[in-house]
Amino acid sequence: MPEAALDFSGEAPAAQAARIADLNARYEHHGATAVLERALKDPQAGRLTLVSSFGAESVVLLHLLSMIDRSTPVLFIDTMLLFPETLAYQQELAERLNLRDVRVIRADDIALARQDPDGTLHQFDTDACCDLRKTVPLQRALAGFDGWITGRKRFQGSTRATLEFFETDGPTRIKVNPLAHWAPEDVRAYMDENRLPRHPLVARGYPSIGCAPCTSPVAAGEDPRAGRWRGQDKNECGIHIVDGKVVRRSDPMTDPVSEPTPLAANAPEPVPEPVIVTDTGFASDDWAAKAVLDLGSDTDPAAVDLGSAPGLIRIEFPSFSDGRGFSIARQLRLRGYQGRLRAKGHVIADQYTMARRSGFDEVEISADLATRQPEAQWRFRANWQVHDYQSRLRQG
Numbered sequence: 001m002p003e004a005a006l007d008f009s010g011e012a013p014a015a016q017a018a019r020i021a022d023l024n025a026r027y028e029h030h031g032a033t034a035v036l037e038r039a040l041k042d043p044q045a046g047r048l049t050l051v052s053s054f055g056a057e058s059v060v061l062l063h064l065l066s067m068i069d070r071s072t073p074v075l076f077i078d079t080m081l082l083f084p085e086t087l088a089y090q091q092e093l094a095e096r097l098n099l100r101d102v103r104v105i106r107a108d109d110i111a112l113a114r115q116d117p118d119g120t121l122h123q124f125d126t127d128a129c130c131d132l133r134k135t136v137p138l139q140r141a142l143a144g145f146d147g148w149i150t151g152r153k154r155f156q157g158s159t160r161a162t163l164e165f166f167e168t169d170g171p172t173r174i175k176v177n178p179l180a181h182w183a184p185e186d187v188r189a190y191m192d193e194n195r196l197p198r199h200p201l202v203a204r205g206y207p208s209i210g211c212a213p214c215t216s217p218v219a220a221g222e223d224p225r226a227g228r229w230r231g232q233d234k235n236e237c238g239i240h241i242v243d244g245k246v247v248r249r250s251d252p253m254t255d256p257v258s259e260p261t262p263l264a265a266n267a268p269e270p271v272p273e274p275v276i277v278t279d280t281g282f283a284s285d286d287w288a289a290k291a292v293l294d295l296g297s298d299t300d301p302a303a304v305d306l307g308s309a310p311g312l313i314r315i316e317f318p319s320f321s322d323g324r325g326f327s328i329a330r331q332l333r334l335r336g337y338q339g340r341l342r343a344k345g346h347v348i349a350d351q352y353t354m355a356r357r358s359g360f361d362e363v364e365i366s367a368d369l370a371t372r373q374p375e376a377q378w379r380f381r382a383n384w385q386v387h388d389y390q391s392r393l394r395q396g
């Protein structure tokens with residue numbers, strides 16, 4: 001830690017940019033070890049922690065740190081969906097390098113129970129899953145630090161091609177990238193020369209290692225990160241920056257819901273019939289006279305007799321914060337239900353994307369809610385089609 005810590009809270013963006021430019025200018029001609037060693041002591045860099053996945057190349061930065069200051073906090077995000085080999089490797093490295101302050105970070109139990117109760121969210125919405133299991137826990141763990149040290153390198157892709165030693169991480173933190181200028185051969189040479197233990201999965205064809213469900217082996221000649229979220233338009237976990245800010249997608253379960261707009265005194269009486277929300281907007285119920293199977297939010301989806309189910313199943317949402325209905329919908333789709341699925345009750349516009357990705361075709365809301373959250377708030381809720389569950393089912 002720097003001897004004289006400065007207070008960067010409330011720092012203006014221009015001041016932060018000037019500080020980062022100054023750090024980059026001062027350390028421009030330094031090597032990785034010098035950047036790391038001096039950044040840990042430099043008051044301009046503030047209080048730093050190292051964030052490590054204990055993945056394929058993590059040992060290099062961890063070894064450098066262990067040579068400089070073993071008591072530096074190291075944050076390890078355990079998504080609870082990692083390979084067992086990663087967990088064993090994390091233990092082994094921490095002991096072998098004598099790292100004295102490794103902090104294991106996990107998602108909050110309540111958030112997990114609400115948003116991913118059956119651990120299948122990654123099958124339907126990888127952004128939401130990374131958000132839940134990585135980005136949110138990391139942001140919470142970073143509170144109290146002015147910056148974090150990463151092992152990112154320029155050669156790792158076009159989005160990192162201009163990576164500097166120091167960069168912004170939103171208004172209150174910076175990132176330090178001591179290995180920014182290293183080439184793949186530098187990494188290999190450092191591991192060889194220091195006889196550092198490799199992650200066991202590297203030898204089995206995994207040059208880049210993330211969570212088990214989202215990582216596959218890579219063939220010769222493929223990009224090293226080709227096995228991450230293979231087949232999806234995704235190559236970062238969500239712990240990333242856009243326009244200088246940490247981007248986290250809106251979390252419909254936990255983000256505050258804006259206060260409903262009060263009705264004007266002379267507003268017309270709301271229509272008593274429920275309103276059906278689809279991708280094209282509001283509509284009246286075209287199924288009102290037909291048979292419906294109503295399921296409560298505590299229904300066991302495995303116990304639903306799909307053979308005799310009518311063409312519409314309606315799942316109750318008793319409160320905005322109760323996400324069990326999303327899980328039920330996913331399970332029914334997984335079991336092959338092809339009819340219409342409708343979410344009914346306390347579902348708000350922010351949850352429409354989640355509903356569609358979970359397999360719902362539509363949402364049934366009260367006329368009162370339709371008045372408070374008019375059609376324009378429901379339409380164009382993100383581009384959920386990118387992860388359209390039913391399209392993916394059809395494509396096999």
Ligand code: SF4
Binds near residue numbers: 079081133210212
């Ligand atoms: S990498 Fe996959 S399993 Fe891991 S948090 Fe992201 S979506 Fe979930």
